[in-house]
Amino acid sequence: MTYLDERSEPSSASELLDLFYATRTQTEKLTAPLNDEDLGLQSMEDASPPKWHLAHTTWFFEEFILKPFLPGYQPKDNRFAVLFNSYYVQAGPRHTRSRRGLLSRPTVTEVLSYRAHVEDALRDGLSRGGFTLDPDRLDALVTLGCHHEMQHQELLITDLLHALSFNPLLPAYIPSQPGAVTAIREQDWTLHAGGLVEIGHDGDGFAYDCEGPRHKVWLEPYKLADRLVTNGDWIAFMNDGGYETQTLWLMEGWAVREKNGWDSPLYWWQQDGQWWTYTLQGPRPVDLSAPVVHVSFYEADAFARWSGRRLPTEAEWEAAAEATEIEGNFLENGTHIPQGRHASLWGDVWQWTSSAFSPYPGFSPPDGAIGEYNGKFMVNQMVLRGGSCATPKLQMRSSYRTFFYPQQRWQMLGLRLAADQ
Amino acid sequence: MTYLDERSEPSSASELLDLFYATRTQTEKLTAPLNDEDLGLQSMEDASPPKWHLAHTTWFFEEFILKPFLPGYQPKDNRFAVLFNSYYVQAGPRHTRSRRGLLSRPTVTEVLSYRAHVEDALRDGLSRGGFTLDPDRLDALVTLGCHHEMQHQELLITDLLHALSFNPLLPAYIPSQPGAVTAIREQDWTLHAGGLVEIGHDGDGFAYDCEGPRHKVWLEPYKLADRLVTNGDWIAFMNDGGYETQTLWLMEGWAVREKNGWDSPLYWWQQDGQWWTYTLQGPRPVDLSAPVVHVSFYEADAFARWSGRRLPTEAEWEAAAEATEIEGNFLENGTHIPQGRHASLWGDVWQWTSSAFSPYPGFSPPDGAIGEYNGKFMVNQMVLRGGSCATPKLQMRSSYRTFFYPQQRWQMLGLRLAADQ
Amino acid sequence: MTYLDERSEPSSASELLDLFYATRTQTEKLTAPLNDEDLGLQSMEDASPPKWHLAHTTWFFEEFILKPFLPGYQPKDNRFAVLFNSYYVQAGPRHTRSRRGLLSRPTVTEVLSYRAHVEDALRDGLSRGGFTLDPDRLDALVTLGCHHEMQHQELLITDLLHALSFNPLLPAYIPSQPGAVTAIREQDWTLHAGGLVEIGHDGDGFAYDCEGPRHKVWLEPYKLADRLVTNGDWIAFMNDGGYETQTLWLMEGWAVREKNGWDSPLYWWQQDGQWWTYTLQGPRPVDLSAPVVHVSFYEADAFARWSGRRLPTEAEWEAAAEATEIEGNFLENGTHIPQGRHASLWGDVWQWTSSAFSPYPGFSPPDGAIGEYNGKFMVNQMVLRGGSCATPKLQMRSSYRTFFYPQQRWQMLGLRLAADQ
């Protein structure tokens, strides 16, 4: 069962509106510290300006809910259908992705007004029962729109970090806060018996299509590190020649490393013999006890090989996480920096797995444009698990799969080691 | 004699300040219609955001006049020395050119305050005679700074057009004005005897280093068209297969055309059987009587070959223009669109010549960073003459040489035909 | 157990020499129809000249067996160690891959003499027991060298096809033979129960490291097509707009398709309303009953989606194939063209699976340069199964995994459909 099927326990309209407004408010809270120029920044094709995120998340509600299911709905501006479609072929033409940063018009004010227009229409439609759609499916779609917007909250934060990182003034998005005084903790292991387990979403509550169907997987006994790999661990790897030892790397990873001149995680530099990093709180010395972040799959894989361990598979991670409590450093904490204070399997940084992003047995995407949400990305990407300091906590569940290309680093990406027993 | 030598008749301090403030005010007048996001737009490496032009023209006065010659001058922000240096190696390191559009900080307000800071310091220094420099050379440097800023007024306008052109909303920078009702005029010829002529700046008044030394050139008798090539002419070329006939093109031009899929000037498209173009007044039908603009050297050269004529050399153009009055459509007219109302050799669009941008006999650039102004560009570029609707009229003189790469189109570039007698 | 572990039943020295000479002879038989210039052709970085394959397969025996384990061995030419190393970092520096086609020296004669030199040394060493290595491990290494050379026989054939395909004369490598008169056969299904199965090499006989360890996998009930997808099927897909329907494609696949202008399999063109293809027998009309070949993973995946079916996983394929007889169209048949005459799961064309090339649970590569054989490629590639008309039959076993990038097409790559029951 996915978000498009009927819900066993649909939310009430008021619960739904609570979720909706909480999500919308949170997005605008994230953009509040930014000026108009910041809101227009796009530093690479993979990233989008904050203003575009504000608009696209609005477009999603308009395109998939208001236009098809709310008779009489008048779009704010018909041209936004093209400007703010991301990649949904079945939703029509799209503005060129690499040129999102050139959209100085509509202005920020106009985009905020677009947000209000769509919010009003949705609230109105809900309160007067105006939608031509079963309540269950309406609920599923609005919930999807909210989760979609949560995903963009994370992108907004990480895209912004990337864009600001090119400014030699190294501006701080939020004021610098005192660093954690976390003691450096030795890594230990938790043991897992494996066997014939089940993973994947079980149909209770919201999930993306790619999280199902729930299915059986055989696992040999394994163990997982009880904490994330830290900056201290990473510096040991660097000092041991990790970035110069080709035999530690996948062939492709080595080529990418050479081409880009990688010798440390993204946003790191050395200054007076110390490693510094650029964060949303501005430049800071690297905190040895905090989880390493902004490393690619290639680097994570090389680190694991160097350590004599390996990355977990996504099934190993999920089987271990399923019964645990979701607590950790998520977006709501508002530090926007990994800290390493929680001993759980969750939060701080996404954890690279050794699993390619593939369809689960029996997977088929829903019909229509919504079916493009995840399915068409199932090649050449690797799965990450666990969420990060930029992920809304509400999004987290053990079956959640995010995925990135093995060379990407601008998200909050780190790792946790695994090993055979 | 160049702008760095002593002037025969130096301006008075008050004349100099008049020029200075007139120039500075004009720049800000150009940015007045723009919002903060517009001011940050950079659409390609060749172009810069309007805000950057505001700051860089200020940096020029600070770096070349205030810092070295005004004791006690306190820079607004030492980091601006790097952020707003364009290409002057001898003036120290430079922010990466392609990333000027990522400088959301300093903000627009801060840049305007930087402008005021430098203006105040210059006025102060001048009024109290605080500069450690001969008045003649000070005059020459301030005049250079003003002409430099005038060049950036032109770039600001044309860079902005380029940036806005990627916005599917096709925004207008200034309100649309009724089109010219110019009658289409047949082209005729003016005859020129040639012989042993002199070209180049004669030392009277301001000129850039590359305009001198004045020197002898032998010219065979020639003739020049009495008007620019028009959009009507260009459509005839297009309709005759000009863009599909390889033999009309230089080999490199053809390759560039193919790679970029050129089939008309930049910013043109067809709509309901008519050609339209995007301008700073928004989208408009192509005016057949107006000069064609936004064509590369390759296209101009192919057109000339198709017409059975040729482009003039820069010496031919200058020898003909030297005795004529400078009147035409320049920046001050404020239309920002070529119109073709003037019969002179001047204005509306820059005119491609067949001359590569090379040093004149005896040329040597001045010492120091200022010597990088023109000299280091003397390869692979072609000279254009005559100024355009984006050029301040004050910049114009018969010896003025501008230069662009043969594939560039985003400036106000057009052509006038020539022929042997 | 892999090829580097002791063999339970090692071959006798004479059996080993038989395998060795059979392999070596077969390689030279493949190059016999070629002239010296053909032998030097390299048409892309992924492919190598036939001469280079002749030399590199020789280098493999020299570098991994003769140099370390045969005291007194004198290399033919010390410089060959660099020239003919492919990608083994631990075996020292390597000649740039994209420049293998520029090695006109050593000449063909010198390379053949290098082959003889190494063959003589190996035979000598074996016959006089001169190796400083356990017989079991020696046997494993020589066997590996032979299988390595068999892999290069396949590459030699397919690289050659690629190189010759750029020649407008469309030369035939071998004389054209009459096409198969195979009737077009409807596709049917074979049913497989799935459950908790085991896949991977069981340690009996030769296998590559990446084929093990043998391990448990849970499979839901599934079915496999009883024949490969044919050219006739493919043309139906093309005629139904398969190459123009974006929703059938993975996002990345669509981008690759667009960039490369794919509208049919590699080596196909249309002529007088009929599809033709270039083969090692020269140009031929496309045979509707033969298996489609030279399609990328992206195309295979789009075809499967269009057909309403899917690609099998590698575990599904292996579980079904394990008990079947290996019969089909392999290299030894000498046609070098897929024919579709066999009803088995084997031969004709490699079959794309939906499985990314990942390490099996518990996999770790052997130490040393040999460990680079497969392990460092385990990212971004997809597994294929079953062998092709260019694969030596001796290489085939149900656990054999080959792997290519999803955009690659120059190998003999096709597909067989699968479906859930």
Next chain:
Amino acid sequence: MTYLDERSEPSSASELLDLFYATRTQTEKLTAPLNDEDLGLQSMEDASPPKWHLAHTTWFFEEFILKPFLPGYQPKDNRFAVLFNSYYVQAGPRHTRSRRGLLSRPTVTEVLSYRAHVEDALRDGLSRGGFTLDPDRLDALVTLGCHHEMQHQELLITDLLHALSFNPLLPAYIPSQPGAVTAIREQDWTLHAGGLVEIGHDGDGFAYDCEGPRHKVWLEPYKLADRLVTNGDWIAFMNDGGYETQTLWLMEGWAVREKNGWDSPLYWWQQDGQWWTYTLQGPRPVDLSAPVVHVSFYEADAFARWSGRRLPTEAEWEAAAEATEIEGNFLENGTHIPQGRHASLWGDVWQWTSSAFSPYPGFSPPDGAIGEYNGKFMVNQMVLRGGSCATPKLQMRSSYRTFFYPQQRWQMLGLRLAADQ
């Protein structure tokens, strides 16, 4: 008057055949030391395989003389018209330039047989007066064909050097000869009065179209160095930081230098504290007294700036050379290495000028495909003068202009300094 006009003193048929056979024999003499694989090497798009030069020079006679003007002529193979056309659009389609190295067929033997076929037809036609063309124009065309082939002799040699340079075995094309024992000679100057001079071909004897019309040019008094810049001079430049001092370079030159990592001329490397270079005689220590070769225009220009001098214009060079005897190190000497033994303005290495390759006043190319010979290259290239050790002496005359892109280095390119008086 160009090569296509009637000759004032046409050659006799036997003189013409002497020239023809002398040229053809010389080409084959150049390929004699090469094996079949060498003959197929193409190392970059700018260069062609020796075999292709053998065929293309033959195609030129076939396409421009035999096919149009010899009734009954039967081409050897109609497909060669496409394979061996270089860039003549009006002569029909062309095989892709970058894939000339993939033409293993036709074989070397077939190409030599093609040469003989065309030679026989031409001799036959001439001896029996079979051409439907005025003797004068026939003479002009055959002479052009011979000069065309001489140009390709030079390319053949330099393309070969480039191709072999990628072979780590550093093979010698011809046996190494003892180096020159030339004393290092101080540079002195020759003075030239300038004034209103004439340059360009005067119509007497063969010349390419771009060498005319003869025309007036005004020159200020100037001086030319009495020898070429030597390797010793160049090393002084290098040791003085020439390659690291950005202010010596044109902006574009510096970018090219950085991108390619240039720190010395092409084919140079350092070994045990000494500079070595790769030549057609194999690797050799750099000879300090010999002219520097394989430097780009950007490097030559930077060197001239460093030396406080400049490059000559092509008019200065030609005016000085017109009255001098043509003696120097040309192709016929057979060393294929610059030596610096001659004091003349000629030979050893081509001399970069500061002149862009532009049409002379009144230039118009001949009609038809032959008109594509030079005219379509007149942009972004720089003129060189004087010929080199790879240029047939017969080609040399004071009006001869060769031209290359400012970044190209694989030809025999060097420089001679000039200065104002």
